[in-house]
Amino acid sequence: MSRDVVIERLDLADTQAIRIAVLRRGTPATTAVYDGDDLPTTVHIGARRNGVVVATSTWILAAWPHDPALPAVQLRGMAVDDSLQGTGIGRRLVDAGINHARDAGASIVWAKARDSAMSFYERCGFRVVGEQFTEPASGMPHHLVVREVS
Numbered sequence: 001m002s003r004d005v006v007i008e009r010l011d012l013a014d015t016q017a018i019r020i021a022v023l024r025r026g027t028p029a030t031t032a033v034y035d036g037d038d039l040p041t042t043v044h045i046g047a048r049r050n051g052v053v054v055a056t057s058t059w060i061l062a063a064w065p066h067d068p069a070l071p072a073v074q075l076r077g078m079a080v081d082d083s084l085q086g087t088g089i090g091r092r093l094v095d096a097g098i099n100h101a102r103d104a105g106a107s108i109v110w111a112k113a114r115d116s117a118m119s120f121y122e123r124c125g126f127r128v129v130g131e132q133f134t135e136p137a138s139g140m141p142h143h144l145v146v147r148e149v150s
């Protein structure tokens with residue numbers, strides 16, 4: 001279904017419109033910039049269809065709160081255009097990001113996952129750790145999730 005969608009690295013600027021459209025709608029936030037977004041070690045992996053960015057994800061070297069000594073990558077800004085959700089693009093981004101994390105020497109990937117998207121993370125091999133919390137930027141309930149990089 002998503003065969004005409006190409007997974008590729010994005011520049012930071014190319015992540016903004018889709019992040020704001022998908023992740024900031026209905027929230028008080030008007031920006032979608034994360035700590036570490038512009039570090040040289042940070043990678044943005046997205047999807048384009050007919051040249052248009054239709055999905056984005058960001059992979060940042062960042063300590064896992066439950067074991068800061070582990071080499072870890074944090075997944076942030078996971079967003080797929082509304083009209084293409086449920087067609088396998090998110091999973092393709094996670095697969096590409098896990099490959100990147102492995103190449104970067106990470107042993108785990110973690111994220112602050114919205115509870116509304118928890119089944120997606122679980123289907124992609126992540127597990128929940130710890131208690132629910134509210135993210136200030138969105139006001140939404142979240143849990144930490146983690147996946148080993150094998």
Ligand SMILES: CC(C)(COP(=O)(O)OP(=O)(O)OC[C@H]1O[C@@H](n2cnc3c(N)ncnc32)[C@H](O)[C@@H]1OP(=O)(O)O)[C@@H](O)C(=O)NCCC(=O)NCCS
Pocket residue numbers: 022023078079080081084085086087088089090091092112113114116117118119120121123124
């Ligand atoms: C969550 C999101 C990134 C998933 O991407 P996607 O391309 O829609 O997901 P995929 O089509 O690759 O789905 C992979 C699996 O997760 C499941 N899934 C995807 N989104 C889901 C959701 N919101 N709730 C429950 N299951 C979901 C799919 O059914 C599929 O399951 P399968 O393996 O049994 O077929 C995307 O739906 C999205 O952008 N949602 C809105 C923003 C958001 O919540 N982002 C995450 C913030 S932490």
